[in-house]
Amino acid sequence: MHVQTVDYRSNDAPGHFVTSLRETGFAVLVNHPLPTALIGDIYRDWLDFFNGEAKQDYRFDPERQDGWFSTAVSETAKGSSIRDLKEFYHVFTWGRIPTELRDNALAYQEVASTLAAELLGWIEQCLPAEVTAGLSEPLSGMITASPNNLLRVLRYPPLSGDEAPGSLRAAAHEDINLITLLPAANAPGLEVRDRQGNWHAVSCEPGTMVVNVGDMLQEATAGWLPSTSHRVTNPTGEDARQSRISLPLFLHPRSEVVLSERHTADSYLNERLRELGIKK
Numbered sequence: 022m023h024v025q026t027v028d029y030r031s032n033d034a035p036g037h038f039v040t041s042l043r044e045t046g047f048a049v050l051v052n053h054p055l056p057t058a059l060i061g062d063i064y065r066d067w068l069d070f071f072n073g074e075a076k077q078d079y080r081f082d083p084e085r086q087d088g089w090f091s092t093a094v095s096e097t098a099k100g101s102s103i104r105d106l107k108e109f110y111h112v113f114t115w116g117r118i119p120t121e122l123r124d125n126a127l128a129y130q131e132v133a134s135t136l137a138a139e140l141l142g143w144i145e146q147c148l149p150a151e152v153t154a155g156l157s158e159p160l161s162g163m164i165t166a167s168p169n170n171l172l173r174v175l176r177y178p179p180l181s182g183d184e185a186p187g188s189l190r191a192a193a194h195e196d197i198n199l200i201t202l203l204p205a206a207n208a209p210g211l212e213v214r215d216r217q218g219n220w221h222a223v224s225c226e227p228g229t230m231v232v233n234v235g236d237m238l239q240e241a242t243a244g245w246l247p248s249t250s251h252r253v254t255n256p257t258g259e260d261a262r263q264s265r266i267s268l269p270l271f272l273h274p275r276s277e278v279v280l281s282e283r284h285t286a287d288s289y290l291n292e293r294l295r296e297l298g299i300k301k
């Protein structure tokens with residue numbers, strides 16, 4: 022499996038980017054326009070938030086899905102029986118955001134959503150005509166002003182050694198949404214699975230941006246683009262004493278967007294959240 026590293030500024034970037042997504046479900050962008058310093062500030066400030074007690078005031082709302090998800094309520098990947106070793110905070114533009122973290126989180130969400138719309142445009146340019154014909158509207162338009170776009174700030178705590186046998190920072194899963202933008206985390210661990218079932222580390226060079234296909238894009242393209250399983254493995258030795266922070270932005274269509282004959286974005290999302298055990 023070869024996840025391509027694509028120079029965002031090169032003329033042939035869209036073609037290489039979409040080829041990598043088609044072959045692996047993933048691509049890594051370098052020289053992308055998102056501000057690295059802002060991402061670094063967000064990592065630093067949210068690590069303080071997760072290390073403090075104020076998060077107790079922002080416990081997640083099961084209906085609205087915004088706020089802080091503790092390690093005790095964290096996700097259980099579809100098909101897994103063990104909870105992931107992570108806590109996270111769901112930032113929606115309309116949701117609760119701690120005051121001192123708000124401006125940077127929303128500034129990042131805005132610039133990253135703009136980049137995501139451009140990348141969806143690259144994908145549109147490269148789709149075969151029969152796949153385009155099956156789309157209910159252009160992909161880039163599906164996320165415009167979508168209240169469902171979700172910035173997740175993830176903190177994988179240091180490992181104590183008492184973790185349940187077999188538990189992982191993030192068990193193998195596929196993302197639910199259209200595409201995910203994932204700036205390089207502060208530590209390695211992300212792996213992607215190839216068709217033979219082998220796992221491959223994904224680059225976490227500072228300043229790079231991982232982009233991956235989610236289930237909704239696989240659904241909307243009738244499988245032309247694959248939503249690939251990925252996971253976050255547990256570090257060993259000295260690295261196990263460090264937290265890992267990552268910041269995926271999940272681009273979700275507006276609820277009424279028709280993905281396929283079977284699903285709107287809303288029906289698809291609710292089915293998946295119930296499977297994950299975080300919605301009734």
Ligand SMILES: O=C(O)CCC(=O)C(=O)O
Pocket residue numbers: 173175191196203206211251252253267268269
């Ligand atoms: O933390 C990471 O690197 C990946 C996170 C992820 O795959 C997810 O939250 O869906």
Ligand SMILES: [Fe+2]
Pocket residue numbers: 194195196251
């Ligand atoms: Fe994921």
